[in-house]
Amino acid sequence: MRTRLLAAVAATVLLAGLAGCEGDASSPPSTALPSAATPAPGPTAAAPDNSCNPRASLRPSGALPPPGRMPPNSFMAKIQQRGRLILGTSQDTLLFSSRNPITGKVEGFDVDMARQIAAAIFGDPDKIQIRVIPRAKRVDLTRDGTVDIVVSTMTANCARWKDVNFSTIYYEAGQKVLVSSKSPAKEIEDLGGRRVCAANGSTSLTNIGKVASNPPPVAVAMASFGDCLVAFQRNEVEAISTDDAILAGMAAQDPYARVIGRKFTKEPYGMAMSADHPEFTRFVNAVLDRSRANGTWTATYQKWLRALGPAPTPPAAQYR
């Protein structure tokens, strides 16, 4: 009994000590901020393929058809006939699309955005089939029609535009880095030579290799960001680098992790669809326009992403 009490006291002292260390560590960032702002700004680290404007999508053609009455011969009519919209997403990105361990259902901001598409087609947001797909296969499975639409924290960029269509931008993210709360690192550049994890097939993984530090961080690829968090907690990697929004979901699951530094890339999220059905892209863009205008986007943001701060203005639609 006494030993247990002693242990408790010792633990309290230890925790107080840790808290003290954290207090010390959190004061310098104010001095570090200017130096972090001086090196080359984020966009240089972005994909070199600037042959297009990845934010510009296809313009909606007129008003939305009423739910349940899709124009004949359109891809939406095909989906309507099938009876469900097939969504490709992940199940381990907390806040955006993750499996709720209590209910077993996949839910989040991305899933609710996709439900708005289902609602526009069927008048019922639940007529949706969720398929969890690996990040590395998001483009392939969209192209071959395995899924109708991918809504999965997916960056719209020119390289991917060559294979699939993207909707207008529905979320603006940027890459940051997550480290242990004890790490002295303040920016991704401080992690030169260290093992930094990202999901295979994500833009985040390519971006890690482009970080201007000598030596560059060692990029470690995992099948999913959930696997990255497991590797981080098992000390197999020192940091995880991906979009701030995904990192926020990880930090929420691990009190000993923190997200550091500036956004060193811009990652505009779009919904990916097959390029064979441009009418579907136009339809989705019309749904997104309506969502931005009638407050659905803001409500969805507040439902899932409140932890990231108050809802900003939705990203403005850009068209070709």
Place this chain on the structure above:
Amino acid sequence: MVTRPAPGSQLPAGGTARRGPLRRLADLRSTSPGRLRLWLGTLVALGLLTGLVAGVTGASARAGTADLGGRAQPLLVEAEAIYSALADADATATQAFLAGGLEPAKLTDRYDEDLKRATTALTSAARRTPEDSAAGVAVRNLSAGIPEYADLVATARAENRQGLPVGASYLAAASRFNRDTLLPQAQALFAGARGEVDGGFRSAASTGWVVLLAGSLVVLLVALVATQRYLSRSTRRTFNVPLLAATGVTLVLALAAGGLLIAQSVHLHRADRQGATPVAVIAEGRILALRIRGDEALTLAARGSDPEPEKRLTAAAAQLERERGPLHNAWSTLDPALGQVMDRAATGFADYQDLHKQVRAKDDGGDYEGAVKLAVDPATATVFEGVRQSLDDALTDRKQVFTHEIGAAGSGLALFAVAGPVLALIVCFLAFAGLRPRLEEYR
């Protein structure tokens, strides 16, 4: 050996001594007492040789049979226990995850039970494997790997309990670790144990020694008969009673050796055909069935992101249901009761396959929730448990047959290892007793 002077030849051999053994031998053949001494030496030497070989054969067959029953077969059973417990732990953990919410206590208990079974079997398997053998390496890797696996699952549970989705990632990592690292090691241990059982059958049969024993017995008998023929021709007596007795004792020895070794061989053969081989095949079937159940859950857990488990499942089901495979085999020819048990397993598995097809149809048709519900439904679990139970029963039954046959194969061999040499010594003594009076006549 034949040239060595036997007890009876200690009498001075005339003036021809000290001129080289070959020459001495040739000299012996030229006189009647010399010839008698030669016969006596041959008989005693053959008797001693036969006794030695009988002792070694008995000891070798006994040790081989004991090793088979006391080490190789238990190792096979333990290797199978480790293999199936790990496969079951993976299937159970994934099932519990699929069910959603807090893990059902029944599944948690079952997982704990699986791990306990695996570690207990591993501890005794470690005692039965030489450290530097392939099986020993597998045991070491498993000893290091199982705690790591348990650690991953424990973390997954803790995260799950707090409602954190990273728990699912931990579970996926645990499952990968189980399948990619632990199961191959368990499979290697199982294969190694099968090899040891096969080797055990060979060393228990001690074929080399048995052939040598048969050979020396035949030569001894021929020598005894030939000696008696020589005596009845060269003397007026038709029968030499001690030599007749020696022939009788040799025949008894030959009959005992033949009887015991033939019985051993029959029991060994039966232990192999009705015990060890069915155990290995049924064990393979049980492991396949468990992996199928695990793969079904994995396909659902991956939500369509991974087609591999379903492909593995189809391949495993084909292997399980193949002709002359684990489920469809001539089991009833071994034992009608076993045939009934295995028929139950086969029907049960066919029922389970139907349910699995329904699960797949639901999932592929977009009804994920329905598919999960059917897969973890108690009724589905009952069907699968029935298959598992039948296979368990069949395994227990065959293990008993094996243990029984090995016990029967080993019986009498220890006695023979002692009695064989004693009988052979009696033959030597009788030969001496039979020839000595004839030699005395030449004094």
